[in-house]
Amino acid sequence: MFKKCMLLILKPLSFLPAILMMLVIFNFSAQTGDDSGNLSYTVSHKIVTFGNEVLQKNMEDWEIDEKAYEIEYPVRKLAHMTEYFILAVTVSLPFYVYGLRGFGLMIVAGLICVGFACGDEYHQSFVDGRGPSVKDVGIDSIGVFFGIMAVRICCWTFLAPGRMMERSRRRWERKRARQREREREMQRQRRRGR
Template sequence: MRRTLFIILTIVWMIVIFAFSAKDADASQQESYKVGFIIGRIVVEDFENQTYDEQLEFAKLVDHPIRKTAHAMEYAILGFLVLGALYSSSMRWYLQGLIAWGIATLYAASDEFHQLFVPGRSGEFKDVCIDSVGVIIGVLIGLLIFSKHYKNSKE
């Protein structure tokens, strides 16, 4: 039952990632700017009193870090979910982690390839690397959680 749930969640999350990647450059940029405006309201004193151009300048300034952080986070989630779908007591933990990393990183590469066909978007090797680091984080978190759960269930 647990494995089936993780498989379903993994597929759903892959569809979500695909949908984000299918947005053209303008739509993707606008979403990033919206996040930049939200961050500005939280971290910049008197952000609301600034002109729209000043607010937009801040959103542009934080755009790149927002995008790269989003890449890593979405793939950390994918790494965690793929590991959850694979995790079993019969396979060595490091093999499970390696296989989960491989599957999620291959998906990241295919996603970057997909972006080559989306207007205004590009597929970048550095994004696959960022995604892969996110996968590693998600897999490591998953290994910690699942190993504790497995250990507790044996006791």
């Protein structure tokens, strides 16, 4: 009884990470075009600087700046995919816990995440220096697909063996119960035959 009450309370809370991720994405989208561009450039600059140090390329500052500018666009789009990958994971896991699996999970979680991506792009149309982009929705959708697939693969890999063992145990118990019932019936028939 206690376990059922706890599950009843905790299951709805499993959607909290998805809501928090939606807030994070919304806040990133609320940044002006300049702020968003500067953030992408800063991240790109740190990536190039780190690569320069690790690979010991001895690049000049102007070369680092130039490389950071070159990779800024791919870094920005990879950030889009990563955000929506995480969103898809945080949306898919609770549905999986509630028992939604397979194609149904892909449809429901996919519609929620891609719908959010569309709404987010619409939201950007009201932000200074930003605008909606169908291309970004497509990029976000790629992240969503891989996030949902990651949940399906991980859950199937780690949870399916336990479920299969549980099903085998129940099947064995039912078989054993039928066998006991047959034995009892045979004993009853023997008693009647005496």
